[in-house]
Amino acid sequence: MDLAALKTQLKNFVQSMFEEGVLDNQFSQIQALQDSTNPNFVEEVITLFCNDAERIINEINRNLGYQNVDFSNLDSYVHQLKGSSSSIGANRLKLACANLRQASDERNKEGCLQALQLITCEYCLLRRKFQALLHLERSIVELETNQK
Amino acid sequence: MGMAIDRDDTQFHVLAVDDSLIDRKLIERLLKTSSFQVTAVDSGSKALEFLGLNNNDADDDEEYEQRDSNTESVSSDEDQDHQDLGLGVNLIITDYCMPGMTGYDLLKKIKKSSSFKDIPVVIMSSENIPSRINRCLEDGAEEFFLKPVQLSDVNKLRPHLMKGRSKDIDSSHKTTSTRLITSGN
Numbered sequence: 404m405d406l407a408a409l410k411t412q413l414k415n416f417v418q419s420m421f422e423e424g425v426l427d428n429q430f431s432q433i434q435a436l437q438d439s440t441n442p443n444f445v446e447e448v449i450t451l452f453c454n455d456a457e458r459i460i461n462e463i464n465r466n467l468g469y470q471n472v473d474f475s476n477l478d479s480y481v482h483q484l485k486g487s488s489s490s491i492g493a494n495r496l497k498l499a500c501a502n503l504r505q506a507s508d509e510r511n512k513e514g515c516l517q518a519l520q521l522i523t524c525e526y527c528l529l530r531r532k533f534q535a536l537l538h539l540e541r542s543i544v545e546l547e548t549n550q551k
Numbered sequence: 552m553g554m555a556i557d558r559d560d561t562q563f564h565v566l567a568v569d570d571s572l573i574d575r576k577l578i579e580r581l582l583k584t585s586s587f588q589v590t591a592v593d594s595g596s597k598a599l600e601f602l603g604l605n606n607n608d609a610d611d612d613e614e615y616e617q618r619d620s621n622t623e624s625v626s627s628d629e630d631q632d633h634q635d636l637g638l639g640v641n642l643i644i645t646d647y648c649m650p651g652m653t654g655y656d657l658l659k660k661i662k663k664s665s666s667f668k669d670i671p672v673v674i675m676s677s678e679n680i681p682s683r684i685n686r687c688l689e690d691g692a693e694e695f696f697l698k699p700v701q702l703s704d705v706n707k708l709r710p711h712l713m714k715g716r717s718k719d720i721d722s723s724h725k726t727t728s729t730r731l732i733t734s735g736n
Contacts, residue, residue, distance in 0.1 A: 429699050436580050444580065451573050482648065486677050487573050490699045 406546045413539040420532055423495075430492030446540060449533050452491045456526055459484045460519075463503070467515055477507050477515065484522070496525045563712045567591040568598045568645035568657065569675070574698065578644065578675075581705045595645070595652030595660075602640060604664055640670060641712050644696075647676035647683065655687060662691040671711040675700055 404412070417434075420426040437444040459480050466477050485500035487493075499522045506514030565587045569575045575591045582589045592598050643661065645654040652660075654674050662668050674687045677698040684695045693711050696704045 432699070432701060433577070435702075436577075436584060441580065448573065448576060451576060455572060479650075482677075483571065486571055486698065489677060490571070490573050490577055492699075 404542075406543065406550065409539060409543050409546065413536070413543065416532075416536060416539065420536075425493070425495050425529060425532060427492045427494040429489065433492065442544065446537055448491060449537060452487055452493070453530055453533065455487050456484060456496075459487075460523060460526060463519055463522075467512065467519060472510075472512055472515070474507050474510055478504070481507060493525075493529055496522065496529055499525045562586065562588040563641040563709075564588040564590070564639050565708070566598060566601060566640045566643045568593075568595060568643065568649070568654065570594060570646065570649045574646065574675075578700060581700060581702055582644075584702065585705050585708075587705075587708075590640075595649060595654070595657040598643065598645065598657060599660060602661075602664075602667055604660070604667070640667075642671045642673065642708060644673040644675065644708075646698075647674050647687070648678070655683075655690070658687060658690060658692055671714075673708065673711075 417426070417430070420430075421428075433448055434445055463477060463480050463484075466472060466480070481500055481503050485497055485504065488497035488500060499518065503515060503518035503522060506518045565582050567575065567578045567582065567589055569578060569591070570593050572593075575593065579589050579591050590601060592601060643657075645657050647654040654676075658672050658674065661670060661672055668691075671693040672691060673694045673696060674692045675696045675698050676683065679697055687695055694704075694707060
């Protein structure tokens with residue numbers, strides 16, 4: 404595939420993520436911060452985000468595994484995940500965090516478990532799409548480098 | 552719109568404080584895009600350490616209040632040491648919600664320090680809580696940004712930094728609500 408076609412494909416792919424509500428405008432802001440002096444910025448942010456999100460989701464999982472859940476601890480993790488999601492523009496994941504926040508505020512363990520399922524779901528979807536996005540990005544960079 | 556004082560050859564140095572790795576990366580990029588020199592740390596105590604104030608010093612600093620705390624004058628040795636250790640920080644931008652020392656705690660400590668009370672402090676938060684915002688502004692924060700921080704927010708920093716450069720200009724500008732930056736340049 405040629406460079407122009409790849410770029411269009413990437414653009415359309417990101418657009419579809421906007422339309423599905425998976426990403427919001429904040430992600431565009433992040434893309435805008437990538438330039439020739441920081442050509443891997445988007446990839447770096449996505450990588451940081453995914454590592455962080457996975458760590459937090461695992462921690463939440465672990466916390467909810469205890470007989471007596473430490474809800475204030477849980478709250479701290481949700482806050483972190485919601486913050487990261489917001490910062491990268493992961494709209495649906497951010498909304499899923501609000502669910503967990505609510506259930507945690509209510510000290511509702513069952514509700515928390517359900518909310519966590521949704522979070523895990525949204526995260527897995529997002530990660531798959533990010534992987535596809537990065538694959539396109541890298542192909543573009545490769546072609547651009549070869550063309551020089 | 553010419554500037555009377557042209558100090559653009561020296562970059563402004565911003566100290567960014569945020570416990571979130573992603574947010575640190577973002578704020579760093581936003582600041583560098585705007586041509587600021589950036590030091591990013593992950594906690595209030597690291598910020599104080601960087602400035603050369605440890606948690607105890609920030610309170611002891613009140614001893615030095617009788618001496619000149621103006622950055623221009625070579626006053627006490629201790630003050631000068633603090634300035635040097637601070638490596639010329641022109642602005643501090645900090646997250647509000649951090650474990651241990653919050654951004655608000657950090658703001659208070661900075662404002663209590665004779666060496667650093669004149670450094671503008673900006674607070675960032677993911678939560679839009681008016682009482683929180685007002686409290687920060689009333690207690691000395693120059694601005695309060697809602698996260699995610701945008702480039703347009705970072706552009707609001709420059710006037711505060713220019714004010715710091717020309718300290719002679721009267722700066723009675725504090726309000727307790729969201730303010731409009733009037734151009735003095």
